[in-house]
Amino acid sequence: MRKVKYAVLPVAGFGTRMLPLSKSVPKELLPLGNRPAIHYVVEEAIAAGIKHIVLVGHAQKSAIENYFDINAELDNQLRHKGKEALADSLNWLPEDVSISVIRQGTALGLGHAVLAARPIIGAHDFAVLLPDVVLDPFSGDMSADNLAFMIDAFATDGHSQILVETVADEDVHKYGIAQLSEDHSATSDMEDQAEANASFSVAGFVEKPNLADAPSRLAVVGRYVFSHHIFDYLANTTASVGGEIQLTDAIDALISEHGVSVTTMRGDSYDAGDMRSYMQAFIYFAEQQLAQGQ
Numbered sequence: 620m621r622k623v624k625y626a627v628l629p630v631a632g633f634g635t636r637m638l639p640l641s642k643s644v645p646k647e648l649l650p651l652g653n654r655p656a657i658h659y660v661v662e663e664a665i666a667a668g669i670k671h672i673v674l675v676g677h678a679q680k681s682a683i684e685n686y687f688d689i690n691a692e693l694d695n696q697l698r699h700k701g702k703e704a705l706a707d708s709l710n711w712l713p714e715d716v717s718i719s720v721i722r723q724g725t726a727l728g729l730g731h732a733v734l735a736a737r738p739i740i741g742a743h744d745f746a747v748l749l750p751d752v753v754l755d756p757f758s759g760d761m762s763a764d765n766l767a768f769m770i771d772a773f774a775t776d777g778h779s780q781i782l783v784e785t786v787a788d789e790d791v792h793k794y795g796i797a798q799l800s801e802d803h804s805a806t807s808d809m810e811d812q813a814e815a816n817a818s819f820s821v822a823g824f825v826e827k828p829n830l831a832d833a834p835s836r837l838a839v840v841g842r843y844v845f846s847h848h849i850f851d852y853l854a855n856t857t858a859s860v861g862g863e864i865q866l867t868d869a870i871d872a873l874i875s876e877h878g879v880s881v882t883t884m885r886g887d888s889y890d891a892g893d894m895r896s897y898m899q900a901f902i903y904f905a906e907q908q909l910a911q912g913q
């Protein structure tokens with residue numbers, strides 16, 4: 620099976636949990652240390668071998684696509700002033716990587732956003748990266764290694780891969796939660812997850828359950844590698860939790876016919892879509908960069 624080269628980044632949401640910061644600045648462009656949050660997510664995708672990135676955007680968030688474009692006027696001015704290195708640092712996107720933008724129209728949920736990318740992705744298999752979640756980029760290549768592992772696992776057995784990490788009881792209601800298959804339901808299987816990625820078959824997912832109904836503490840982190848067949852299931856998915864077309868429901872439908880596995884995450888994830896965790900993430904990123912003299 621060919622390696623996955625396409626990735627979808629849904630960036631159409633209003634970011635209500637990040638108001639007032641996100642009122643006129645897209646939440647994906649809010650800084651984590653000295654770069655916008657989405658910068659790290661795009662770097663992660665590229666480091667894992669992605670060549671075509673599809674942003675599912677919104678009319679009021681065109682600043683995101685501009686961030687990845689060359690600003691010719693700024694580039695000219697910097698070079699005219701002899702600031703070549705600074706100009707070069709702004710044009711960091713590799714030449715063999717393309718970024719396309721497609722609009723979601725009415726925002727009907729994460730599943731709907733991913734389906735909006737279908738006209739560009741077509742019959743290619745693809746990754747999805749939720750830019751609210753930033754994987755720690757300061758621990759070697761670990762952040763990209765997670766996605767690279769998932770892409771390899773998918774190439775090996777054709778099972779779509781969903782990245783999961785163990786969360787605290789009080790956070791279970793914020794996430795899609797995995798129900799492992801019988802043979803992997805022993806929690807001891809998960810104890811080594813910080814040491815190495817591992818892939819387990821999964822029986823299903825429950826979107827944002829109450830703690831009492833949660834089948835495990837394994838939460839969907841926001842990194843997925845999908846067979847293109849997911850589009851067919853998304854097209855037939857109706858609104859559920861929160862009145863939205865949930866990606867989780869389409870994944871559940873994909874499991875029986877095409878196989879889905881969870882990949883346990885290495886390293887740490889940071890939620891940049893929630894004010895409190897965003898502020899903690901900012902401090903961590905800034906401290907790391909200051910320590911590195913950036």
Ligand code: G1P
Binds near residue numbers: 796867
């Ligand atoms: C989405 C997904 C959820 C996942 C989460 C990760 O929820 O629906 O399954 O656990 O992202 O951040 P959202 O946070 O967009 O409501």
